[in-house]
Amino acid sequence: MLKEDRHNIxxxxxxxxxxxxxxxxxxxxxxxxxxxxxxxxxxxxxxxLKAVRGGAVSVSRIPHHYREREHTxxxxxxxxxxxxxxxxxxxQVLFFDGGTSVLELAKILPADLNVTxxxxxxxxxxxxxxxxxxxxxxxxxxxxxxSFATFGNETLKGISKFKVDIYFFGICSISTSSLSCxxxxxxxxxxxxxxxxxxxxxxxxxDKVNSESTYxxxxxxxxxxxxxxxxxxAPPTKPFTKLGIEIL
Amino acid sequence: MLKEDRHNIxxxxxxxxxxxxxxxxxxxxxxxxxxxxxxxxxxxxxxxLKAVRGGAVSVSRIPHHYREREHTxxxxxxxxxxxxxxxxxxxQVLFFDGGTSVLELAKILPADLNVTxxxxxxxxxxxxxxxxxxxxxxxxxxxxxxSFATFGNETLKGISKFKVDIYFFGICSISTSSLSCxxxxxxxxxxxxxxxxxxxxxxxxxDKVNSESTYxxxxxxxxxxxxxxxxxxAPPTKPFTKLGIEIL
DNA sequence: CTATATTTTGCAATATTTTGCAAAATATTG
DNA sequence: CAATATTTTGCAAAATATTGCAAAATATAG
Numbered sequence: 001m002l003k004e005d006r007h008n009i010x011x012x013x014x015x016x017x018x019x020x021x022x023x024x025x026x027x028x029x030x031x032x033x034x035x036x037x038x039x040x041x042x043x044x045x046x047x048x049l050k051a052v053r054g055g056a057v058s059v060s061r062i063p064h065h066y067r068e069r070e071h072t073x074x075x076x077x078x079x080x081x082x083x084x085x086x087x088x089x090x091x092q093v094l095f096f097d098g099g100t101s102v103l104e105l106a107k108i109l110p111a112d113l114n115v116t117x118x119x120x121x122x123x124x125x126x127x128x129x130x131x132x133x134x135x136x137x138x139x140x141x142x143x144x145x146x147s148f149a150t151f152g153n154e155t156l157k158g159i160s161k162f163k164v165d166i167y168f169f170g171i172c173s174i175s176t177s178s179l180s181c182x183x184x185x186x187x188x189x190x191x192x193x194x195x196x197x198x199x200x201x202x203x204x205x206x207d208k209v210n211s212e213s214t215y216x217x218x219x220x221x222x223x224x225x226x227x228x229x230x231x232x233x234a235p236p237t238k239p240f241t242k243l244g245i246e247i248l
Numbered sequence: 249m250l251k252e253d254r255h256n257i258x259x260x261x262x263x264x265x266x267x268x269x270x271x272x273x274x275x276x277x278x279x280x281x282x283x284x285x286x287x288x289x290x291x292x293x294x295x296x297l298k299a300v301r302g303g304a305v306s307v308s309r310i311p312h313h314y315r316e317r318e319h320t321x322x323x324x325x326x327x328x329x330x331x332x333x334x335x336x337x338x339x340q341v342l343f344f345d346g347g348t349s350v351l352e353l354a355k356i357l358p359a360d361l362n363v364t365x366x367x368x369x370x371x372x373x374x375x376x377x378x379x380x381x382x383x384x385x386x387x388x389x390x391x392x393x394x395s396f397a398t399f400g401n402e403t404l405k406g407i408s409k410f411k412v413d414i415y416f417f418g419i420c421s422i423s424t425s426s427l428s429c430x431x432x433x434x435x436x437x438x439x440x441x442x443x444x445x446x447x448x449x450x451x452x453x454x455d456k457v458n459s460e461s462t463y464x465x466x467x468x469x470x471x472x473x474x475x476x477x478x479x480x481x482a483p484p485t486k487p488f489t490k491l492g493i494e495i496l
Numbered sequence: 497c498t499a500t501a502t503t504t505t506g507c508a509a510t511a512t513t514t515t516g517c518a519a520a521a522t523a524t525t526g
Numbered sequence: 527c528a529a530t531a532t533t534t535t536g537c538a539a540a541a542t543a544t545t546g547c548a549a550a551a552t553a554t555a556g
Contacts, residue, residue, distance in 0.1 A: 002267050003514085004305045022532090032516050037533075047319035053523080053532065059315060122370065129393050138398050140388025140406050145377050150386050154406075158388050251504080270542085280506050285543075301513075301542065 001029070003039070010039055014049050014058045015130060021055035060126065074104075076205045076229035081105040083227045083248045084168060084203060090114050092165040095193045096124045098149040098186075099170010101203035103127060109134060118162060120155050120189065122148045144185070151185040159192040167197035169223075171204035173213040176239045179220055180213040187215040194218055201225040209236070221245070249277070251287070258287055262297050262306050269303035314371070314396050317348050324453045324477035329353040331475045331496045332416060332451060338362050340413040343441045344372045346397040346434075347418010349451035351375060357382060366410060368403050368437065370396040392433070399433040407440040415445035417471075419452035421461040424487045427468055428461040435463035442466055449473040457484070469493070 006029055013028075014020040022040075026033045044051040050059050081104035088094065091114060096102050098121035106117070106127040113133065119125055120139040128136050141155030169190060172181035179202070181187050194200045194217075202223050209228065221243040230237065232247040241247055254277055261276075262268040270288075274281045292299040298307050329352035336342065339362060344350050346369035354365070354375040361381065367373055368387040376384050389403030417438060420429035427450070429435050442448045442465075450471050457476065469491040478485065480495040489495055 002269060002300060002302045002305070004300050005267050008266070034516060035514080038514085045319070047315045048313070122373070125370070125391055128391075129396065131393075136391035136393070137402075138386070138388050138391050140386050140398070140402070143373055143377075143384035143386050145384070148377065150388070154385075154388070158402075281542090282507080283505060286504085 006031070006035075007039055007043060010036070010043065010056070011048055014056050019052075019055060019057040023055075025055070072100075073205050073207070077101045077104045077203075078108075079229040080203050080205070080227050081108050084201060085109070086248075087166060087201060087225070088113065088115060092116075093118065093162070095119070095159070095162075095164050095167040095197055097121060097168065097170050097190060097193060098124070098147050099168075099172075099203060101205065102168045102170040105168060105203070118159075118164060120150045120158075147183075147186070151189060156188060156192050159189070159196050162196050164197045165199065167193045167200045169194070169200050169202045171202045171208055173208055173211040174202065174204055174220060174226075175210055175212050176220060176243065178212060179217040179223065181215055181217060182213045184215050187217045190217050194222060199224045201227065203227050206230055254279070254283075254287055255291060258284070258291065258304070259296055262304050263308070267300075267303060267305040271303075273303070314348075314394065318351065318371070320348075321453050321455070322352075325349045325352045325451075326356075327477040328451050328453070328475050329356050332449060333357070334496075335414060335449060335473070336361065336363060340364075341366065341410065343367070343407070343410075343412050343415040343445055345369065345416065345418050345438060345441060346372070346395050347416075347420075347451060349453065350416045350418045353416060353451070366407075366412065368398045368406075395431075395434070399437060403437060404440050407437070407444050410444050412445045413447065415441045415448045417441070417448050417450045419450045419456055421456055421459040422450065422452055422468060422474075423458055423460050424491065425468055426460060427465040427471065429463055429465060430461045432463050435465045438465050442470060447472045449475065451475050454478055 009029060010020060010025060013025065022033045022036050025036045029036070040049065040051045040056045043049050044056070047059065049056045077100060080101050084105050085108060093116040096106055096117050096119040103121070103123050106124045109128070109131060111132055116135040116137065117124070117128060118137045118139065120141065125136055125138055128134050139150055139155045139158040141150035141158065142152040144151050171179065173179070179190075181190065200223055202225065204226065206228050220240070223245050225246045225248055226240055227248045228237070237247045257277060258268065258273060261273065270281045270284050273284045277284070288297065288299045288304045291297050292304070295307065297304045325348060328349050332353050333356060341364040344354055344365050344367040351369070351371050354372045357376070357379060359380055364383040364385065365372070365376060366385045366387065368389065373384055373386055376382050387398055387403045387406040389398035389406065390400040392399050419427065421427070427438075429438065448471055450473065452474065454476050468488070471493050473494045473496055474485075474488055475496045476485070485495045
């Protein structure tokens with residue numbers, strides 16, 4: 001096997017998984033740990049990954065405070081993302097907002113899926129960077145350094161230029177009456193995305209269900225589909241079914 | 249078997265598989281390893297594949313990845329960035345393009361500098377994420393997965409909404425007559441930024457001076473200031489001084 | 497067609513690079 | 527601080543490259 005092939009596999013492993021270990025890689029590639037160590041050192045010096053004790057981590061442009069939020073309830077978010085994936089068909093145009101569940105969805109998008117994704121979220125764009133087919137359209141605007149997404153009038157105007165098939169909505173707070181969030185700008189943005197999509201799919205870990213936040217976005221009944229990590233037959237979802245929302 | 253046929257088979261093997269090894273090819277083609285080696289060297293010199301130890305890899309597979317470019321000539325770029333910094337004053341509005349020297353400038357921006365930076369580059373936005381004062385406006389558009397920057401009509405329209413104080417221009421190629429680069433979209437973008445700024449400052453490692461690329465951007469004399477890592481009294485900068493360009 | 501030049505090919509001797517191992521150095525954990 | 531795990535370093539063996547050269551193949555000229 002060529003060194004280049006090995007390097008590609010190491011990079012692939014590291015970027016898809018977020019990290020890679022010497023142990024696993026040297027088994028997978030049937031070479032000694034020393035070789036992997038040297039490979040990783042080389043790739044590090046080229047800036048393609050970061051060598052750390054025990055292996056390597058992928059170089060990410062995404063800042064730490066966001067990263068931390070990314071990792072909470074990660075398992076539930078993955079379950080949600082998998083369910084959401086079943087809704088996506090080839091050739092569709094989609095809004096992805098800055099929610100962390102939405103980000104998980106971006107991460108697991110199959111390589112053979114040919115879709116256009118419109119987003120204001122850097123982490124989402126970052127996750128799709130390596131996707132071979134997905135066309136990414138980034139919404140310009142002022143940069144919110146907290147959420148690492150764009151916002152403001154420019155972004156809203158950008159959204160209004162489209163009418164997309166599905167909006168994947170990262171839910172902050174949902175009650176039977178309202179969808180709400182903690183940031184005014186974010187609320188405006190999410191409303192605009194809802195208004196400019198045929199279907200809105202809410203992604204929401206269960207702990208956020210039946211809560212309300214300061215800024216009202218829209219009435220909950222405008223939601224088309226709600227995805228949580230719970231089974232759809234779980235009794236607590238009934239109030240939402242009653243509103244005509246499909247539970248997944 | 250004709251050499252041409254062999255070459256075609258080698259190219260085929262390399263591109264479908266991503267890579268090819270001497271061992272396999274010399275068995276498959278029933279010639280000595282030396283012959284394959286020579287073939288691959290020839291194909292490499294024609295730019296049809298890349299010769300590596302043990303075989304060859306397809307060229308399309310080795311995109312000129314931004315993360316790699318970020319790390320080349322890093323010391324020179326830091327010198328350039330420091331010089332560029334002296335030009336920036338409080339309250340100014342600046343264009344930063346996707347050049348790697350420009351990125352270095354973004355990285356060393358002092359925390360007490362209060363400026364607005366308009367950019368289409370993810371790495372630049374990322375570098376400014378921790379800056380306490382800098383206001384970042386991101387230009388929306390299609391995402392170029394190679395350069396981690398937006399491009400296209402949307403981005404151009406975004407640029408045209410401003411008239412900024414200084415454009416920090418990451419130079420690909422510069423001769424006494426023309427500024428040029430390797431990508432058409434990038435050329436359009438850089439021209440637009442020039443046209444919508446009062447002053448254009450070119451950032452350029454010396455190895456790019458006196459070179460030309462495929463896509464013309466604008467006449468070199470439209471540049472206001474040129475910064476390289478060399479001292480301004482260095483003799484080779486004279487032809488640019490003659491054009492009325494200030495050397496820093 | 498023959499003789500001669502040119503290119504291509506394979507081989508062997510000689511560099512160079514890569515690889516895995518083991519000992520020494522260093523970092524991490526309790 | 528000791529015990530353990532990980533990394534670095536030097537080294538020798540293996541793999542791969544380079545070079546020069548001669549034989550074979552191909553082209554060119556008369």
